Amino acid sequence: MAITLKAYADSGLTTELLKLSVNQKVDGSTGPVDTVIYIGSVEVSKKFEAASSPGVDQIVLSIADANPGDGHEATEVKLALSSGGLDSATAGASLNLGTQLLSGVANALPVHVRVQDATATLGVSTELSLATNNLQELSV
Secondary structure (H helix, E strand, C coil): CCCCCCCEECCCCCCCCCCCCCCCCCCCCCCEEEEEEEECCCCCEEEEEECCCCCCCEEEEEEECCCCHHHHHHHEEEEEEECCHHHCCCCCCCCCCCCCCEEHHHHHHHEEEEECCCCCCCCCCCEEEEEEEEEEEEEE
């Protein structure tokens, strides 16, 4: 069974985030672009935990790079649980989301994202994506 925990573009969990679109100027003058995504599930009465040690190990969100060394790198992205946390976040580092997440719109977890383009290349890049560690989904 597929895990129903997903990334969304809105706090109401109505628009699943299939890709993160960030527009930046080719000359690099845009600077970093900040946005917020939401991690959650619209399912009722579910909880999510790390499969490795449920309720003990962290649920970890990371930036996956399908083509390391080519195109954009995971180090162009920072993740944080608050906008203020982006300044001290380590570029490319994973983010601990807690030992348990609950389903439902009220429990949507905002994740702040900062993207700093290091390529100065015009085009659409799809090599970066979000990933979590292995999770289990349980009824509560």
